[in-house]
Amino acid sequence: MTSKTNIAIVAPASRITPELAEHVRAIAERLYGERTALHFHPQCFLSGGHFAGTDTERADALIEVANDPRFDAVWFARGGYGSGRIADKVIQNLKRSAWDKLYIGYSDLGYLLAGLYKEGLSVAHGPMPADLRRDNGAMTVARALKYLLERAPDTLEPSVSADHPSAAFNITVLNHILGTMLEPDLSDHVLMLEDVSEHMYRIDRSLHHITSFASIRRVIGIRLGRVSDVPPNDPDFGLDEETVMKHWCTVSGIPYLGRADIGHDIENKVVPFGRL
Numbered sequence: 001m002t003s004k005t006n007i008a009i010v011a012p013a014s015r016i017t018p019e020l021a022e023h024v025r026a027i028a029e030r031l032y033g034e035r036t037a038l039h040f041h042p043q044c045f046l047s048g049g050h051f052a053g054t055d056t057e058r059a060d061a062l063i064e065v066a067n068d069p070r071f072d073a074v075w076f077a078r079g080g081y082g083s084g085r086i087a088d089k090v091i092q093n094l095k096r097s098a099w100d101k102l103y104i105g106y107s108d109l110g111y112l113l114a115g116l117y118k119e120g121l122s123v124a125h126g127p128m129p130a131d132l133r134r135d136n137g138a139m140t141v142a143r144a145l146k147y148l149l150e151r152a153p154d155t156l157e158p159s160v161s162a163d164h165p166s167a168a169f170n171i172t173v174l175n176h177i178l179g180t181m182l183e184p185d186l187s188d189h190v191l192m193l194e195d196v197s198e199h200m201y202r203i204d205r206s207l208h209h210i211t212s213f214a215s216i217r218r219v220i221g222i223r224l225g226r227v228s229d230v231p232p233n234d235p236d237f238g239l240d241e242e243t244v245m246k247h248w249c250t251v252s253g254i255p256y257l258g259r260a261d262i263g264h265d266i267e268n269k270v271v272p273f274g275r276l
Contacts, residue, residue: 005036005149007073008065009129011044012090013108014080015052016130018045024129027141036149041065044077051082059086059093062112066090066098073148076105076112078130084111084173087182091115104128104144107196107264110173111182117167117273118184125168125192125262126155126270140266147270157261157269159190160276164220168192168262168271171227175206178213184273187218190257192271193245194225196264200237203227204244211252221255226263 009021021040028038043061046053053061065074076083090112103116104124113123127144131137147155160166167186169177171193177183193210195203210216227241239247242259249256261269 004034005072006070007036007038007075007148008068008071009038009040009044009075009077010058010061010065011041011052011077012058012062012086012112013052013076013082014050014078014130015047016044016077020129020132021045024132024141027132027138028145031142031145032149036145038075039065039071040077050080052077055082055085058082059089062086062090063093066101066103067093067095069097069100071101073102073104075144075148076103076109076128078128079105079107079109081108083108084176084182087111087115091119094119102148104148104270106168106262106268107170108173110169111177113273114169114174114177114184115182118182122272124270124272127268131266131268134266136266140268143270155270157192157271159223159257159260160271162276165189165274166192166271167273168194168225168260171195171203171206171210172198175209178210178216183215186215189219190221190223191216191219192223192225192260192262194260194263195227197229197231198227199231199233200239200241200244201233203230203241204237204239204248207244207248211248211254217252217254219254221257222249223257223260225260226265228264
């Protein structure tokens with residue numbers, strides 16, 4: 001008999017709707033039937049201005065499911081903004097059972113991925129339930145479920161390897177993590193970076209800052225994911241994201257390793273932190 005995988009969903013940043021939750025639950029049931037159960041914490045549907053409830057409500061919900069031994073994984077519901085506001089409190093209140101599960105999300109959830117990985121927990125950069133809102137988003141949600149339940153190789157970003165550890169972040173989020181208590185040791189990692197809805201001059205500014213850190217200069221190299229929905233600038237910046245990335249890799253001495261199949265889109269692949 002195949003054991004059931006129990007997955008808890010919480011929203012440390014922005015909220016989702018009950019309707020979206022039901023659609024995601026239906027996808028899981030269609031694909032895996034009784035092999036999995038999705039548990040959407042009521043906090044996912046709270047509203048506190050921009051956030052899915054207050055900082056206390058969001059932190060307490062994550063602490064609750066992280067410490068609950070009945071859950072095999074914690075799936076973050078949606079990005080937006082807010083997880084960095086609660087990351088320190090969450091990490092300080094984790095119990096031993098929190099180390100026995102996987103945590104998956106991306107974008108703003110990079111704050112939590114970084115802090116949890118620093119403490120030795122298993123994390124992965126990958127699709128979230130809110131991706132269902134994208135055109136053909138069901139395939140993206142299915143990819144995350146396939147990784148959560150099967151650790152299927154075809155869900156992974158192609159350069160992920162057992163030969164070296166990997167990590168992936170949103171450029172803007174990593175820029176704000178560096179130098180804080182959440183920053184993990186990324187020495188000898190392949191670092192993958194992506195972004196969305198940022199002017200190219202801001203991408204340039206963030207990459208200058210990121211590649212200036214001695215800690216980042218200890219990575220094996222950087223791969224560039226997709227930088228999408230870049231707002232127009234007047235005057236035009238004149239350089240695309242890969243040209244900018246190559247420039248700062250050259251300046252910093254960090255090897256540029258090419259593109260990565262990650263981004264704020266339906267093709268976003270899973271990047272487990274560390275070695276496979």
